[in-house]
Amino acid sequence: xxxxxxxxxxxxxxxxxxxxxxxxxxxxxxxxxxxxxxxxxxxxxxxxxxxxxxxxxxxxxxxxxxxxxxxxxxxxxxxxxxxxxxxxxxxxxxxxxxxxxxxxxxxxxxxxxxxxxxxxxxxxxxxxxxxxxxxxxxxxxxxxxxxxxxxxxxxxxxxxxxxxxxxxxxxxxxxxxxxxxxxxxxxxxxxxxxxxxxxxxxxxxxxxxxxxxxxxxxxxxxxxxxxxxxxxxxxxxx
Numbered sequence: 001x002x003x004x005x006x007x008x009x010x011x012x013x014x015x016x017x018x019x020x021x022x023x024x025x026x027x028x029x030x031x032x033x034x035x036x037x038x039x040x041x042x043x044x045x046x047x048x049x050x051x052x053x054x055x056x057x058x059x060x061x062x063x064x065x066x067x068x069x070x071x072x073x074x075x076x077x078x079x080x081x082x083x084x085x086x087x088x089x090x091x092x093x094x095x096x097x098x099x100x101x102x103x104x105x106x107x108x109x110x111x112x113x114x115x116x117x118x119x120x121x122x123x124x125x126x127x128x129x130x131x132x133x134x135x136x137x138x139x140x141x142x143x144x145x146x147x148x149x150x151x152x153x154x155x156x157x158x159x160x161x162x163x164x165x166x167x168x169x170x171x172x173x174x175x176x177x178x179x180x181x182x183x184x185x186x187x188x189x190x191x192x193x194x195x196x197x198x199x200x201x202x203x204x205x206x207x208x209x210x211x212x213x214x215x216x217x218x219x220x221x222x223x224x225x226x227x228x229x230x231x232x233x234x235x236x237x238x
Contacts, residue, residue: 005087007110008034009097011122012048015229016205019051027120028052036088038066038078040102045091066090066102075106082115094229096124100144100174125231126172129200132210133170135235140170146183153183154190160234161195170235180225183232188222191215191234198233201225212237 010031013022020028032053039045042063049056062081064074078088090097090106096119097103110117126142143160147153160171175183187197193216200210212233213221 003085004113004115005082005085006116006118007082007107008087008089009103009107009117009119010089010091011096011120011124012044012092012094013051014094014123014125014204015202017051018204019048022204023052023122027122030120031089031091032056034087034089035061036064036078036081036086037061037091038064038074038088038103038106039091040067040093040097041065044093048091066106068102075109078106079109079113079115082110083113094125096122099124099126100142123204125200125203125229126174128203129198129210129231129233130170130172132200133198133233133235134212134237135170135196135198135233136168136238137170139168140172140235143171143173146173146175146179148179150182150186154186157186157190157234161191164234164236165195168236170233172231172233174229174231177225177227177229180228180230184222184225187232188215188219196235196237198235199225199230200233201228201230203229203231 008030013019037045042065046058064077066074082088090103092101098107107117130137130140146156163169164171195215196212197215197218198212202208
């Protein structure tokens with residue numbers, strides 16, 4: 001029986017042009033050795049591979065798009081390649097595959113078929129934000145993207161605030177850059193003055209910022225997040 005291939009989970013950068021000081025060289029070597037990719041966005045995956053290696057043979061590769069619009073066909077296409085012994089990689093648009101990004105379905109299927117899954121080291125925005133927040137890293141919950149409806153979003157934020165106050169759990173969440181200011185407005189208008197809030201924006205980039213302040217202080221020091229990838233944390237200082 002032929003040995004199955006390996007599924008590598010390849011981290012993307014969080015933005016900017018820099019690759020080699022963000023992603024380890026061993027990861028770059030593995031990524032550029034592959035020719036089959038399941039990707040969230042083909043354009044950003046191709047860009048990443050060319051940043052890793054200017055001579056990377058894009059035209060020799062197969063890219064299968066895997067996002068919220070994809071179905072079982074796309075996942076099975078990659079799975080069959082793995083079963084036949086070919087290695088493949090998953091690349092998300094930014095950060096780590098399967099974390100607030102597509103990829104988990106293919107990984108789960110790979111496990112069910114006894115295929116080796118190898119997550120590779122790279123930047124994770126929510127872990128970097130947690131590290132720099134000063135909040136509990138023992139008890140935390142990552143919620144991914146917030147609800148789009150304002151009423152539902154505010155309810156979530158108040159639930160996070162109450163639980164952080166009661167249990168000390170850190171609550172981590174994000175939204176798309178074009179909704180960041182709506183989230184910030186809700187945080188500053190709806191939460192209590194003394195609630196602690198960390199905002200981490202443009203992590204790993206030259207203009208990265210991460211600050212933990214009370215909601216009251218944020219009302220004076222808030223800045224424009226409308227074009228910046230950002231992570232928000234509600235927590236409690238130790």
